[in-house]
Amino acid sequence: MRPLQGIRIADFTVHNAGPFCTHLLSQLGAEVIKIESAMRLDAFRKPHPVYGREGPATFDQVASNKLSVRINLKKAEGVALAKRIVAASDVAAESFRPGVMDRLGLGYADLCAVREDIVMLSVSSSGQSGPDSHFAGYAPLFGAWGGLGELTGYADGPPVEIRHVMDHTVGMNAAVALMAALHRRRASGQGVHVDVAAREVAASLVGDLLLLAAAGGATARIGNAHPRMAPHGVYPAAGEDRWLALAVEDDAAWTALCGVMKRPDLASDPRFADGASRIRHRETLDSMVSHWSAGVEANAAAEQLQHAGVAAHASWTTPEIAADAHLRQRGAIVSVAEPDGTLRAAVGVPLRLSKGEDIGILRGTPRLGEHEDYVYGEILGMGRAERLALEAAEVIH
Known part of the structure; x- marks a missing residue:
């Protein structure tokens, strides 16, 4: 049995930080249903040349293992359909700017109305409250806000932009927070809204230097040097x-x-x-x-x-790295099939469990709407006539 088997996540996250969180949980056994739409594709699902290949490389990394359904959240019927998925889920995860889910009618209070003990995750640049909560942000900004950029680089150069590693670090922190919330719910029966601010994750990584600054000390960029080791x-x-x-x-x-x-x-x-x-x-x-x-x-x-x-x-x-025998033997690098059947290297879950649970990537990137028969039919019990009507109305689209 996989550690998170039986946990279902309604995944509204986009881009990288939030999707990386739910990707990690999917590798531990959670069933993750990515809710998306042809009307507004996740920006990372669109093909873009990166890492030496054409295609949605970043999306491939964070969407493997997930199920995909189409829902047009611009329609009231689409919001109602999304709530039906949430009602059958343990977690609802999103990574929009604060206020977006509320305006859609999918805020925490709205979701509690369809499942009282729902655990909701919100990943944003600055959190759901506070004077900067409305700020937009992407990975380079998280590091800049949190002080990592200022501390990274050479003494005679500018701060260095920190990109994907920041998204992934935010995603890992969010995954830990979600598992803690699920553990709390199991003990208390109560759901909770988990609020993860990316800039706070960045700041948490420079705690020693924040203490130094608070004590009146000076911080500086030192390139690849180390304060206690040389060479x-x-x-x-x-x-x-x-x-x-x-x-x-x-x-x-x-x-x-x-x-x-x-x-x-x-x-x-x-x-x-x-x-x-x-x-x-x-x-x-x-x-x-x-x-x-x-x-x-x-x-x-x-x-x-x-x-x-x-x-x-x-x-x-x-x-x-992709060809490394050690990583391959441990399952840290695995081969997964793309929609056209070709194999590609993928990064597996970076941990092992002694009981031998089958964790990691079990399937490749889902096609848009690939799992609607299962989600709408088996989970929601939707009949063919209802589904065809929603497709005709571009609610499922």
Whole structure:
């Protein structure tokens, strides 16, 4: 039995952060019904060239495992149909600007009227309340608002835009919040409205530096450097656009790195005698490591460094990740079928359970409206005449 088997989610989310949340839950066994419409396609369902392929690449990532039904929410009959799905669900998830669901007649109070113990998730840029709640936002803005952008980049450069990783981090936080809400409902019998603000998720990731600032300290962008480790960073390797990431955490690792570099003299150099000294001379160290690394193959060097006790790895390209035997064996990278039957690599759920539950991606991207026979027929008990009438009226469209 899959961990969330028996949980059904009416999924109104769009774009990436909200859909990534429900995607994770679907891999844990929840039945996720994506409610969408040909009248206004999810922007990510539209084909767009990205990641070296044509087609809806981002949508493919976050829609696998889900069921798809069409509902035109611009019509009152469509809203009524959506409520019927919610009434048969445990969770309703949405990621519109605050107020949109209320204006549609699908706000939390409206949904409680059709299922008293419904758990509703709302993912937005700044939350459902507060002076900035009306602000629109996308992944780069979340990081900017939350302080991650200001802290990311080189000392002599601008803040760095943080994109999809921000959406996915918001989605993971939302998934944890939803599971907590479901656990609470199981204990109390009460539903709840879960409010996840993306900018607050970003700010939660820089808590140590917020404390530093509150105490009067100064924060600064430090590139790939580390406040307590040197050498630490990403260094050029042999070949075009090849890089080696490494982190020297203590004196033993430093001595080991010197051995791999065939520079035992550096291990006894007083400039690099301890961690504090290496940090003071980090620029000199970085230059020396870069000079060595530029002549070695990244994967071979990483293997040699790991064997010597130094944390290191090549900075892999996405094709290397997709072909990695370790990730494939663990089911972190799987093959799923696209609508035309061709196979593509997909990212599986990033966890394992010791009981051997069958978690992960079981099916590929759904075609628009692909599962209406099951949802409208088996779940809602809708007859053929009613369904044809709703299709003729462009309620199911």
